[in-house]
Amino acid sequence: MRIDIITVLPELLKSPFEASILKRAIEKGIVEVHMHNLRDYTDLSYNQIDDYQFGGGAGMVMMIEPIDKCIAALKEQRDYDEVIYMTPDGKTLNQKIANSMSLLENIIILCGHYKGVDQRVRDAYITKEISIGDYVLSGGELGAAVFCDTIIRLIPGVLNNETSALTDTFQDDLLAPPVYTRPAEYKGMKVPEILLSGNFPKIEKWREDKAYERTEKLRPDLIK
Template sequence: MRIDIVTVLPGLLESPFSHSILQRARNKGLAEIHVHNLRDYSGNKHKSVDDYPYGGGAGMVMSVIPFANCIDHLQKERSYDEIIFMSPDGELLEQPLANTLSLKKNLLILCGHYKGIDERIREHYVTREISIGNYVLSGGELPAAVLVDAVVRLLPGVLSDETSALSDSFQNGLVDAPSYTRPADFRGWKVPDILLSGNTPEIDKWRFEQSLERTRSRRPDMLK
């Protein structure tokens, strides 16, 4: 998979992609992540990428020109399965969406900033708008990092145990069951006996029941 990200703050994305699972995916050659500085496509000597909104109002709007220049340049090199704009009014990022995107080959992610981006980019280029929650952040960089992490970890070979991703919370519509590891008794806090029994069918049953109960008590909205 190749993921291109367009941003006015490329430095903000250096750390998330240089550690842990995402770094492993890149080192293995399973995912390419390329960050592009929007200012390089501004088309003016001051490298400005924003301007005052037509009709007045507070805040600055990111210009149509640099985004169009950048997207046109990248599309000459490859075609994209999705051109994604990280937006608070996009569809909510949930596990089924991450699963779907993990099957794609080339993704292009646009990060807004300031008051937003010129609507014409959304109308003529963007194929999908995605939100990570019902709140507003300073820009699309952190949501883009969240999206990339959610998608790349699903690629075959990225996780050392590929079945791990299949048992994550939300994969079966439920949150995950509680987990324990050694020691079995710490300060009198004991691991449930069933997990020490070696009885796999009963353990699986216990985990499902725990998962269902946790979902019912913590995320009842998911059971709808």
């Protein structure tokens, strides 16, 4: 997979890709992530990429021309499966979306800023709009990092144990069951005996039951 991220603040995005799973995925050559500074695509003084909105109102708006130039330059080099705009009024990211997006090969992610982008950008260039929750961030960079993490970890070869991702919370519309590790007893707190039994069919049944119980208690909306 190749991910091209269009941003006003590329420095804000670097650290998530320089550690842990995302770093290993890049080093293995499984995924490429490239940052593109939108200010490199404007001819205006002071590298201006935003302006006042027509009709008045508070907040600056990202202009269409620099975004058009950047997307056009990228599309000259390859075809893209999706051009994604990170925005609080997009479709809320969930595991099903992450699963499907992890199968793609080339993605552009546009990070919004200020009051957002000129609507003509959304109308003409964006193929999918994604939100990471019903709240507003200072820009789309943190949302883009979250989105990238959710999809990159699902690509075969990224995780050391590929079955781990298949048992994550939300993969089957259930929360994950409780998990334990050594020691089997600590200050009187014991690991459930079933997990120490070695009876794997019964262990799996226990996990399924606990996943359902947790979901019913904490997130009944998922079951409905």
